[in-house]
Amino acid sequence: MKRFAQVIATVLMALAMPATIFGSEAAAAPDTASTPAAKLARAAEPLPGTPLGQATAVSPAAPLGRATALSPAAPLSPATPNADDLQAEDVADFQISINDLEPRVVTNHDSVRICGTLTSKSETLKDIQLNLYVRGDSMVTIPQTDAYLAGETYAGDYIKSTKISELKAGQTRDFSITVPTDDLPFMSDFYWGPRGLEITASAGDMEAYDRTLLLWDSGYEVEPTRLSVVSMISESVIDTSDGVVSTTPTVAQKNLAMKLADTNGVTLAVGAGLLESEQFSSALAKVSNGPIISLPAADADVAGIAHLNEPSQLPRLVKDSKSVRNLDVASDAGLEILDSFVIPEIDQLDLQTVRTWADQTIIARGTGLGPIEVLTYDPSTWTRFDTDTGESVAATFSADEGEAGDGSGDAGTDVLIAHNTLTELLGRRAHSPDEELDIQQMIRATTAVITRQLPNQARTMVALTSRNADEPEILDRVNAALGERWVKPLNIGDAIAESGESTPRTSLPDYVATEGSITDAEMHTLQEAIESTAAMTSALEDSTGIVTRQRSRVLLASALALRQEPRLRSALKNGVVEEANQLATSVKVEQSAPINVLDQSARLPVRVSSTLEEPVNAIVELVPSDPRLQVDEGVEVQIPAKSATIVEIPVRAVGSGNVLTQVKVKGPNGLIIDDDTQIQVRVRAEWENKGMAVAAVLLGILLVVGIARTVKRGRRVDMVDGNDSEDGSGERNE
Structure with a gap:
């Protein structure tokens, strides 16, 4: 009754x-x-x-x-x-x-x-x-x-x-x-x-x-509104004497994040760089009430990346940077990581963003994405969009189909639409105690109104705080949103399951501009710089450090914080180009004087130097400009750190002449490290034959002369011996 x-x-x-x-x-x-x-x-x-x-x-x-x-x-x-x-x-x-x-x-x-x-x-x-x-x-x-x-x-x-x-x-x-x-x-x-x-x-x-x-609160019996609050904390950027670098949040931001993580119904979204801080992850594991969403390194601008005409490797870098497979420190600390979410900072979600992150669950503000039908209540947060048409499609959660968060029905990208009013109130700046009171009471009023709309039917809502918040009042606002009887705090990982059915919403616009995001021209410059070092990175004994730094610099260039700092993005881009040039030119062939080849086969010496702090494995090849000098294959060599080595390359001479020869140093992947040096080779392959012939003739002449002199000398000795014998006999006869 x-x-x-x-x-x-x-x-x-x-x-x-x-x-x-x-x-x-x-x-x-x-x-x-x-x-x-x-x-x-x-x-x-x-x-x-x-x-x-x-x-x-x-x-x-x-x-x-x-x-x-x-x-x-x-x-x-x-x-x-x-x-x-x-x-x-x-x-x-x-x-x-x-x-x-x-x-x-x-x-x-x-x-x-x-x-x-x-x-x-x-x-x-x-x-x-x-x-x-x-x-x-x-x-x-x-x-x-x-x-x-x-x-x-x-x-x-x-x-x-x-x-x-x-x-x-x-x-x-x-x-x-x-x-x-x-x-x-x-x-x-x-x-x-x-x-x-x-x-x-x-x-x-x-x-x-x-x-x-x-x-x-009269105690009237209602089905509480299920609410999940997502609060984001990540790295920012700063200009230092060493260039533009990523910086960790302030102490106030970290302290607030810890308190929010200890609040039932709050899911913390944390930057990958911060999750790899042992001190932060250990402290977070002690207070966290549920799983943690991993944000990309440097808090990369996922909406801006999606709006590039050729996003190239950036989406993959974003996913890799926040993948639980690459967050060993956070995993070792015992944190449960949700790496399949992205939270674009965008006024209105568009089709281009949904397409780029089609395999992720998107949490976005609901501006312009109202329900298709005129409703007398606020619908649940979950919706699903077709990535080809941008239209909302029907989906129903089925626990039998897999992990929580999966949904059955038409294929598409799952989107959790944040409640506009609650999100705006959580992020609004108050200038006085009376304004703060009104904000907190408006938050309570909003959740009460939502619940009263359908007091016998629970719905699921999501709200967002501002990024890297540090105001202590945020904690009071979150408690105002989650702490009343008519609200049931919810983990974000259960939002789709608790929603039950997706809510049909208006179609996505094709494209909504994001002011200040990284441009295609800037991305092209960065991409060229990184590609120019591909040969060198393959030649290093351990290229992990350099590759990781390059990726982090590219992600940093797309950082959300740089939307308001175009000067810093330009400085960062120039720094990446300069570093790439230094790495790409760190191994060089030293110019030498002309080399004489006087035999049909020889070994040409080439001096190769490196300015790197670690050994370099390379292949040195010769490319003659004339077929009179032929080279069968290159020579593998290890160039010591900050040193030089001489490589002897086998060659064959099939004629005589001056041959301009290019020296190529390649990485193990076959890409060229250096090919700017040419050496002059003087090929005199017939000189050896002629020299041997002359030497043979001379030796023959000397042999004949020697034999002749020996024979002549022998005859003289025999005549002298004969004369001496006759004189003695006569004497004896006499």
Whole structure:
């Protein structure tokens, strides 16, 4: 019976609502009555949706709103003029601010305390009367809450008055008003939610007022809205004496991130470089309540990359940089990494972005992507787009098909549409305590309105904080979004599963420009610079460090932070080109004097030097300009670090002449490292034959001469020996 009563109450509330789009994401109907008089008239009447009888209920102690004075303490004017009717100098000179409510959500509390300040800049004021008004109806759309805070609608029922005796010129004075809960115009439990609250201050002809929102939680049974808040923290860029480099977040940003990670319902999205910090990952693992989304290194601009005509290797570099396979430090710390999400910083999601990141789940703001059908409620976050047409397609989550986050149905890219109002409020900058109070109460009011739209049907929402937030108030805002009874905190990894079915939304525009992103010309320059070092990186014993640095520099050039810093991107691009040139020219062939080749086969010496800090493996080849000198193959060589070596290359000479020969140094991948050097080779291959012939002839002549002289000398010896023998015989005969 209770559930049936709730359904009936929901129908009655819908009938009481104005015949417009109720969703807080829908635009408010145009206001044709914008004159001060029209606004004044509007301020004296309750909004549609007020419970029957509530608008005309009159307490004996006070008038309804401020239309009629029934009490000496009540104001006598027909209605309080709104901000447009007050003179600018009066508003500036006399001010009232509501800075706090205790409690901010009324449940079973006995009283409510309203705290604020009064300021008079130039005039001393006495007998200042403060009047408290509270709306008796619960606001059912976000445009209603906006209009109330802007002073454009009915202030509320008169509740109480009090007086401040004196406010001196130039003084700011605190005040507080405490009112019993029983005196507040809370009636049926069904009409829980945001109520308008106003305090006026008047002294003589000086008048000021301030408004805020008070939440009433009657305990009415509802299906809570499932909400996931995603907060992003990543590296930024800075210009140093060593060039443009990536820098880690500030201490304040890290501290806030840790507190947010410890909040149920918050999913932290962290840059890959930060996740590879052992200190940060270890600290995060101790406080995190769920998985962590990995953002690309340097917080690369995924929307800007998608808008390049030729994104080349950048999408792959982005995915590799945030892949869990490459985040060893984070994994070792025990963090659960979700590496299949991208969060483009873009005013409106477009087809080009969805196509580029088709295999990722995209979390994006919902500007321009309303539901196809006119709805009286805010739809769930999940939708799916066809990457060919940009049209929304039907999909239903099926737990049987795989991991949480998968969806069945037509093929396409899954997109989680962030709630515009909640995202804007979480990132809005407050300039005073009263503005901060209004922001936090608007956040609570937004979640209450969403839940009240379909109190018996849960929906799933996603909201984003600003990137690298450091304001401590962000934590209070997130707690305001996630901490109330009508909200169920949700992990982002379960958003699709909890949505159940995708919501059909309007088609994606083909292209929405991103101002300040990296251009095709800049990317082309970087790509050429990196390609010029491909040969050298293949020649190094360990090229991991250089390749990693090159990739990080390219990602850094596409960093989101550089959208506002074109000068730094230009400096970074020039630095990458200079580094590439230095690496590409670090191995050179030294010029030598002409070399003489006097044989049909020889080994030509070539001197190769390196300026690198590590050895280089290369292949040295000769390319003669004339076939009289021939080379069969190159020679593999290891060039020592910061040194030089002589390579001897085998050649064959098949003729004589001067041959200009080019020396090529190649990497193991066959790409050329250096081919700028040519040496002069004097080929004299026939000189050896001629020299041998001459030498042979000379040797032959010398041999003949030697033999002849030997023979001649031998004959002379024989003649002398014969003469000596005859003389002796004669003597003996005698």
